[in-house]
Amino acid sequence: MISSNLLAIFYLISGVLFILALRGLSSPETSRQGNLFGIIGMAIAIGVTIISVGNFSTGFLYLLVLLLIGGSIGAFIAFKIPMTAMPELVAGFHSLVGLAAVFVAISAFLNPEVFSLGSPGNIKVASLIEMSLGAAIGAITFTGSIIAFLKLRGIMSGSPITFFGQHYLNLILGIILVGLVFYLCKTQADIWFWTIIIISFLVGILLIIPIGGADMPVVISMLNSYSGWAAAGIGFTLENTALIITGALVGSSGAILSYIMCKGMNRSFFNVILGGWGATDQSSSNHSKEQKPVKSGNADDAAFLMKNASSVIIVPGYGMAVAQAQHALREMVDALKKNGVKVTYAIHPVAGRMPGHMNVLLAEANVSYDEVFELEEINNDFANCDVAYVIGANDVTNPVAKTDPQSPIYGMPILDVEKSKSVLFVKRSLSPGYAGIDNDLFYRDNTLMLFADAKKMTEDIIKSL
Amino acid sequence: MEIDPFIFRFSIFILSIFIGYYVVWSVTPSLHTPLMSVTNAISSVIIVGAIIAALAGETENIFDTANIFGFLAIILAAVNIFGGFLVTQRMLAMYKKKKKEIK
Numbered sequence: 233m234i235s236s237n238l239l240a241i242f243y244l245i246s247g248v249l250f251i252l253a254l255r256g257l258s259s260p261e262t263s264r265q266g267n268l269f270g271i272i273g274m275a276i277a278i279g280v281t282i283i284s285v286g287n288f289s290t291g292f293l294y295l296l297v298l299l300l301i302g303g304s305i306g307a308f309i310a311f312k313i314p315m316t317a318m319p320e321l322v323a324g325f326h327s328l329v330g331l332a333a334v335f336v337a338i339s340a341f342l343n344p345e346v347f348s349l350g351s352p353g354n355i356k357v358a359s360l361i362e363m364s365l366g367a368a369i370g371a372i373t374f375t376g377s378i379i380a381f382l383k384l385r386g387i388m389s390g391s392p393i394t395f396f397g398q399h400y401l402n403l404i405l406g407i408i409l410v411g412l413v414f415y416l417c418k419t420q421a422d423i424w425f426w427t428i429i430i431i432s433f434l435v436g437i438l439l440i441i442p443i444g445g446a447d448m449p450v451v452i453s454m455l456n457s458y459s460g461w462a463a464a465g466i467g468f469t470l471e472n473t474a475l476i477i478t479g480a481l482v483g484s485s486g487a488i489l490s491y492i493m494c495k496g497m498n499r500s501f502f503n504v505i506l507g508g509w510g511a512t513d514q515s516s517s518n519h520s521k522e523q524k525p526v527k528s529g530n531a532d533d534a535a536f537l538m539k540n541a542s543s544v545i546i547v548p549g550y551g552m553a554v555a556q557a558q559h560a561l562r563e564m565v566d567a568l569k570k571n572g573v574k575v576t577y578a579i580h581p582v583a584g585r586m587p588g589h590m591n592v593l594l595a596e597a598n599v600s601y602d603e604v605f606e607l608e609e610i611n612n613d614f615a616n617c618d619v620a621y622v623i624g625a626n627d628v629t630n631p632v633a634k635t636d637p638q639s640p641i642y643g644m645p646i647l648d649v650e651k652s653k654s655v656l657f658v659k660r661s662l663s664p665g666y667a668g669i670d671n672d673l674f675y676r677d678n679t680l681m682l683f684a685d686a687k688k689m690t691e692d693i694i695k696s697l
Numbered sequence: 698m699e700i701d702p703f704i705f706r707f708s709i710f711i712l713s714i715f716i717g718y719y720v721v722w723s724v725t726p727s728l729h730t731p732l733m734s735v736t737n738a739i740s741s742v743i744i745v746g747a748i749i750a751a752l753a754g755e756t757e758n759i760f761d762t763a764n765i766f767g768f769l770a771i772i773l774a775a776v777n778i779f780g781g782f783l784v785t786q787r788m789l790a791m792y793k794k795k796k797k798e799i800k
Contacts, residue, residue: 250742254721255723258725259725264786264789267785270738270739274778278744281749282752285752287752294768299771301772302772302774302775302778303775305779306775306777306779310781313784315788322737328773328776329743331770332744335767336743336747336750336770339751342761343764358703456737459740463742466746467706469746470745470749471702474742475745475746480717481716481717481736481739483714484714484717484718484721486733489721586730586733587730588726588728591726591728595727595793598791601792606726
């Protein structure tokens, strides 16, 4: 047994180590050390909690066994998962945090003496509010993340599911939740607590189904944020500083990422949450199907253009991840560099299905991170570049965002690909991107369309180089 | 008048949000994916609540409903802790700055 003051100090140390873990991510050099701080912080928190409970009987054995089982599953997944599956992995992990929060809240509700919150049927009102908040947010995180996981994994269609009155239904459920918390505090009856959890599960599903595939970066960040607030809610219930600090950190981290993602699409957070582009704009994409001349080429043309260029900028997008083309891409770049071509990579904030998705894939393919640039850093370079190689990106290069105020993506910051001397656009067909609008770039004089699978085309170019 | 301990915890909470705000803005965009996986791992510190819930109570009666929920939460959080930190480690190991290549 250790005194509760000492325990609180250890939790504070854990919290500080977690802050340092995030701080480490400010540069790749310090990031590995940061991760280590995080692991130490976690070990301290778990260690002192076990000591403080001081129960080393059968229960402790179970604890060790369960830690081992859970840990092995986690470690197995961590080592086996391909990097392209990172978005669904993160969504899956969020769901676990959410469900764990729900379980801890249930446990605290059923056995409040353990956490000194009063006795069953006579729990402090503040604690009841805190645990219902933790349970509700946890439950929303759980089902929401499951839906996000299914969409990212392709088990569920990525297109938005909307129905009449959806937003009103969500609003009504939200009001019902507030009412239920009120009744729970008044009557202390179990039934209200269980109803809160069930309705929150439902809200989680309803919140995520109307959001389309390409808005997933926002959704994942948002669920990241929710899992933090759920942890903070439980932290207040259990009066545990480590949980409160961590919950606040994770909550604000997810919120900032959501903000960055929304800004990358020039949309408000509510616009994204209230349902997708894809749903509203499908009609407008169909009637503008007139035939416009398109120049298309093959791998030899592309190889010739790039070999004779002095600088090439690569613009990767979700299509690169789908085709698993990152390794082939890096080989192509290596071959170009041997020919004395200067090659850099340009990454749009919302490229891919989660924040930083493209960076991880390029890192996996051994691309040095100082060759990879963000939108603001590289956008002026397109004007001086000979060839832009667009692989798997679409909407984020569409010049319409700058020229046509009618367009749904008007105002979205885009990569100024059209300013480069020539554009090589790898794509399987002329079909519009997620936003459902035609890409003006396809029909420009300086654009050469390469109709093929991203990986296949890149490999063919390597052969011709 | 004495200050309710809740106010202290609430202060910690608010200040931590601000710390989180400034720390996360300084994270380089290329590390946003590892940021998500590591925040995932650290939010599993919820395991401390699960441990207390699971081990509390009389030693003979370890399989009370409340305990079982605690044990379940331990498994979930453990998957997340090990999975989250290890996958972050694996990703961060890939971020390398290569030596200038020989032409």
